[in-house]
Amino acid sequence: MDEFSLIERYFAGLGAGPAVALSVGDDCALLTPPPGELLATSVDTLVCGVHFPAAAAPADIAYRAVAAAASDLAAMGARPLGMTLALTLPEADAAFLGPFAQGLRAAVKDFNLPLVGGDTTRGPLTVTVQVQGAVPAGAALTRAGAQPGDRLCVSGPLGDAAAALAFFQGEWQAPERFAALLHQRFYRPLPRLDLGVALRGVASAAIDISDGLLADAGHLARASGVRIDIESGAVPLSDALLAQPDEHTRLRWALAGGDDYELCFTLPAGAAVPDGCTAIGCVSPGEGVHASDTVDFPAGYTHFAS
Amino acid sequence: MDEFSLIERYFAGLGAGPAVALSVGDDCALLTPPPGELLATSVDTLVCGVHFPAAAAPADIAYRAVAAAASDLAAMGARPLGMTLALTLPEADAAFLGPFAQGLRAAVKDFNLPLVGGDTTRGPLTVTVQVQGAVPAGAALTRAGAQPGDRLCVSGPLGDAAAALAFFQGEWQAPERFAALLHQRFYRPLPRLDLGVALRGVASAAIDISDGLLADAGHLARASGVRIDIESGAVPLSDALLAQPDEHTRLRWALAGGDDYELCFTLPAGAAVPDGCTAIGCVSPGEGVHASDTVDFPAGYTHFAS
Numbered sequence: 001m002d003e004f005s006l007i008e009r010y011f012a013g014l015g016a017g018p019a020v021a022l023s024v025g026d027d028c029a030l031l032t033p034p035p036g037e038l039l040a041t042s043v044d045t046l047v048c049g050v051h052f053p054a055a056a057a058p059a060d061i062a063y064r065a066v067a068a069a070a071s072d073l074a075a076m077g078a079r080p081l082g083m084t085l086a087l088t089l090p091e092a093d094a095a096f097l098g099p100f101a102q103g104l105r106a107a108v109k110d111f112n113l114p115l116v117g118g119d120t121t122r123g124p125l126t127v128t129v130q131v132q133g134a135v136p137a138g139a140a141l142t143r144a145g146a147q148p149g150d151r152l153c154v155s156g157p158l159g160d161a162a163a164a165l166a167f168f169q170g171e172w173q174a175p176e177r178f179a180a181l182l183h184q185r186f187y188r189p190l191p192r193l194d195l196g197v198a199l200r201g202v203a204s205a206a207i208d209i210s211d212g213l214l215a216d217a218g219h220l221a222r223a224s225g226v227r228i229d230i231e232s233g234a235v236p237l238s239d240a241l242l243a244q245p246d247e248h249t250r251l252r253w254a255l256a257g258g259d260d261y262e263l264c265f266t267l268p269a270g271a272a273v274p275d276g277c278t279a280i281g282c283v284s285p286g287e288g289v290h291a292s293d294t295v296d297f298p299a300g301y302t303h304f305a306s
Numbered sequence: 307m308d309e310f311s312l313i314e315r316y317f318a319g320l321g322a323g324p325a326v327a328l329s330v331g332d333d334c335a336l337l338t339p340p341p342g343e344l345l346a347t348s349v350d351t352l353v354c355g356v357h358f359p360a361a362a363a364p365a366d367i368a369y370r371a372v373a374a375a376a377s378d379l380a381a382m383g384a385r386p387l388g389m390t391l392a393l394t395l396p397e398a399d400a401a402f403l404g405p406f407a408q409g410l411r412a413a414v415k416d417f418n419l420p421l422v423g424g425d426t427t428r429g430p431l432t433v434t435v436q437v438q439g440a441v442p443a444g445a446a447l448t449r450a451g452a453q454p455g456d457r458l459c460v461s462g463p464l465g466d467a468a469a470a471l472a473f474f475q476g477e478w479q480a481p482e483r484f485a486a487l488l489h490q491r492f493y494r495p496l497p498r499l500d501l502g503v504a505l506r507g508v509a510s511a512a513i514d515i516s517d518g519l520l521a522d523a524g525h526l527a528r529a530s531g532v533r534i535d536i537e538s539g540a541v542p543l544s545d546a547l548l549a550q551p552d553e554h555t556r557l558r559w560a561l562a563g564g565d566d567y568e569l570c571f572t573l574p575a576g577a578a579v580p581d582g583c584t585a586i587g588c589v590s591p592g593e594g595v596h597a598s599d600t601v602d603f604p605a606g607y608t609h610f611a612s
Contacts, residue, residue, distance in 0.1 A: 021344055025529070026448050027381035027514060028346035028439070033339040038327055040334035041422070043390040043436055047429035075333035084349040086392070086434040116347070123353035124430040128392040130349055132438075133334070142332050208333060223331070 006092050006120060010101040011085075017114035019081040019134070029116035031081050037134040039081075042072035048125035052187075053168060058096045059103030060187035061127060066107035067189045068210065069129035071261040074196035075208035077141040078133030080111055085118040086128040111193060141199055141206035141265070146224035150204050150266040152281035153273055155192045157238040158213055159250065160185035162257020172249075178240035185238070189261040198274060199265055206265035212258040217281075217289045220264065227286030230255070232293045234280040255291055312398050312426060316407040317391075323420035325387040325440070335422035337387050343440040346384035350375040354431035358493075359474060364402045365409030366493035367433060372413035373495045374516065375435035377567040380502035381514035383447040384439030386417055391424040392434040417499060447505055447512035447571070452530035456510050456572040458587035459579055461498045463544040464519055465556065466491035468563020478555075484546035491544075495567040504580060505571055512571035518564040523587075523595045526570065533592030536561070538599045540586040561597055 015023030022030035033039050046065045048054055066083065073080055085104070089096065108115055113131065146152075164186035166172040167179070174182060191208070199206060207220045213235070221228045235254050244250050266283055273279050281291075321329030328336035339345055352371045354360055372389065379386055391410070395402065414421055419437065470492035472478040473485070480488060497514070505512060513526045519541070527534045541560050550556050572589055579585050587597075 021443075022446070022448065026450075027378040027512075028348040028384060028437075028446075030382070030441070030446055031345040031347065032443075033345055035341070039337040039339055039345060039387075039438070041337065041388075041390060041436075041438060042334040043392045043423060043425050043434075045392045045394055045425045045427045045434070047394055047427050050427065050429055072333040076336075078334060081345075082347075084347060084436060086349045086351045086436075088351055088353055088432055117349060119349050119351045119434070121351045121353050121356065123356055123432060126394055126429060126432050128349075128351070128425070128434045130347075130390060130392075130436040131334075132345070132347060135336070137327075137338075140328070140334075140336055142328065144332075206333075 006097065010097045011115060011118065014105060014108045014115040017082055020114050020116055023114065023116045029082065031116065031132060034134050037136050038140065040073055040076045040078035040133040040135050040140065041130065042069060043128060043130045044069040045126060045128040058100035062100045062103030063107045064187050064189065065127040065129045066104065066111065066113065067191050067261060069131040070111045070113055070193065071191035071208040071210065073131050073133040074192045075141065075206050075263060076135055077139060077196045077200040078135040079197060080113040080193065081132045081134055082114045082116040083132065084130045085115060087118065088121045088123040088126040090125060111191060139200040141196065141203055143205055143207050143220045143223035146205040146220060146226050146266040146283050147268065148226060148283055148285045149269050150283040151279045152217065152228055152230065152283060153265055153267055153277045153279050154236065155195055155263040155277050157236040157241065158209065158260050158262060159241050159254030159257050160238050161259035162253040163241055163244065172244065174240060175243050178243060181238065181240050186259065191261055192263045195263055195274065202267065202271055203265040204268055206263055209260045209262050209264050210258055212256045213264065214255050214289055214291060216264055221287060221289055227284045228281055228289045229284065230281040230289065230291040232291050234278065236278045251293060312403065316403045317421060317424065320411060320414045320421040323388055326420050326422055329422045335388065337422065337438060340440050343442050344446065346379055346382045346439040346441050346446065347436065348375060348378035349434060349436045351432060351434040364406035368406045368409030369413045370493050370495065371433040371435045372410065372417065372419065373497050373567060375437040376417045376419055376499065377497035377514040377516065379437050379439040380497045380499045381447065381512050381569060382441055383445060383502045383506040384441040385503060386419040386499065387438045387440055388420045388422040389438065390436045391421060393424065394427045394429040394432040396428065396431060417497060445506040447502065447509055449511055449513050449526045449529035452511040452526060452532050452572040452589050453574065454532060454589055454591045455575050456589040457585045458523065458534055458536065458589060459571055459573055459583045459585050460542065461501055461569040461583050463542040463547065464515065464566050464568060465547050465560030465563050466544050467565035468559040469547055469550065478550065480546060481549050484549060487544065487546050492565065497567055498569045501569060501580065508573065508577055509571040510574055512569055515566045515568050515570050516564055518562045519570065520561050520595055520597060522570055527593060527595055533590045534587055534595045535590065536587040536595065536597035538597050540584065542584045557599060
């Protein structure tokens with residue numbers, strides 16, 4: 001099957017949306033940005049064996065790739081308009097592409113993110129998703145607005161993705177009843193798109209947690225020119241994480257593990273913490289991130305760390 | 307060096323542009339679409355060993371990746387707003403990244419395409435460029451507007467990229483005086499951005515030549531629901547191509563070779579052929595592409611051809 005038949009067979013019918021003026025099949029897709037809004041754009045690549053295990057299910061790979069990219073829209077307070085997919089794969093294999101397209105379809109539906117274009121090439125399995133969203137001028141949530149006196153919040157429990165990876169790799173014998181939850185938290189993360197929109201005009205700064213809380217709070221602190229203190233005991237943990245008896249391991253997963261795709265944001269004093277979110281720290285003059293009870297923690301996952 | 311230092315060191319200072327509201331360094335970049343215009347978006351991936359030889363110079367890889375993606379904007383008649391880069395590479399190697407960034411810088415400047423975001427990951431060398439452009443609603447050049455009676459035109463000589471590849475691979479001993487031209491045509495193609503804008507309201511359909519003239523004219527014919535006849539002898543050839551004595555080889559390069567990134571477009575009867583462009587065929591009722599003097603030609607490069 002050639003590239004064009006492949007695209008037609010597996011990726012057709014995912015490209016319609018209210019902002020899509022022209023979808024898959026021309027040199028470019030055409031999107032209609034809402035009048036007066038800015039275009040928010042971001043790209044995320046997942047490499048087989050680096051960002052997901054080689055044994056991962058194709059549907060999960062697709063879903064996670066889209067979720068990871070969509071999470072960047074959530075962190076800006078942007079509404080999704082559409083995405084493109086650059087898919088490099090070793091061969092046009094129906095056993096891979098069928099379920100991959102299913103996972104893609106689920107993500108398109110769950111995140112209102114039509115697939116408007118793409119490029120399919122032959123090579124080592126790599127999935128790059130580029131998302132487009134829209135946000136009213138002046139309403140975007142950046143990393144740079146945190147002020148001394150603000151509270152630091154997160155949108156949900158942290159550490160599950162790192163715990164899941166340990167579980168998949170046999171490094172942690174988690175109780176079997178948490179297997180489904182851990183799988184979902186790693187492979188089917190839910191970008192906080194509605195929360196991102198709700199935080200417009202409320203949060204002073206925001207970032208999504210992809211590198212790990214300490215690292216991502218560090219990006220936020222640096223961009224805002226402030227110090228952030230985290231009360232480690234306040235970080236919400238799932239029941240699955242609490243099944244890990246070693247406290248240091250739990251904290252390492254929750255504070256230094258990445259890929260949770262929750263939002264980390266700052267609220268001015270007096271602003272109510274949104275439902276489901278938790279205040280875990282505070283902002284003050286200075287620099288850096290300081291977390292209680294953390295010694296010898298890696299500062300979050302970075303590629304090419306020396 | 308970690309991912310963040312790497313990005314800062316090599317890719318800084320490429321992200322400013324008139325439409326860039328927020329550049330590299332946050333969860334998303336923010337672009338300001340011109341009022342009343344549509345957003346044109348496209349993505350292109352180049353895989354090492356598939357789309358360029360493993361021995362290619364890093365600066366050339368970068369330049370060609372951007373040019374290939376920008377060419378899709380040209381084919382829509384869109385003006386560039388900005389691009390993102392998803393770069394997967396085996397290691398953070400200064401000997402690669404220094405010249406790669408130089409090539410990127412040249413492309414940013416030549417095509418007015420600021421680098422507003424990206425993702426750097428570890429893995430087999432793969433370069434994915436996502437371009438964003440703008441085009442007034444109703445003015446976009448699609449593949450679908452060709453009408454019987456239109457003329458088919460191309461924006462410049464074809465076949466040089468295929469000839470260059472044969473030259474690089476030692477399959478063709480081209481005269482040494484053409485070495486620089488062939489290198490430029492393969493690695494430093496010039497997307498026809500100004501021509502694309504000039505063709506708004508003039509051309510009835512357009513596509514860029516990336517898969518090869520026969521294949522790309524085929525896409526255009528199919529999208530427009532027409533037949534296209536090509537007069538092979540009218541296809542413009544460079545002096546380098548004319549140095550190939552075998553006529554069949556010349557024609558194969560010009561008609562079935564890809565990666566020239568010239569525009570192929572249709573003009574209604576009476577419209578003047580723009581300077582530098584050449585009429586090579588005509589549109590009639592029916593379907594398919596029919597070129598004189600071509601027998602047993604491959605239909606253009608496709609991945610995963612069976």
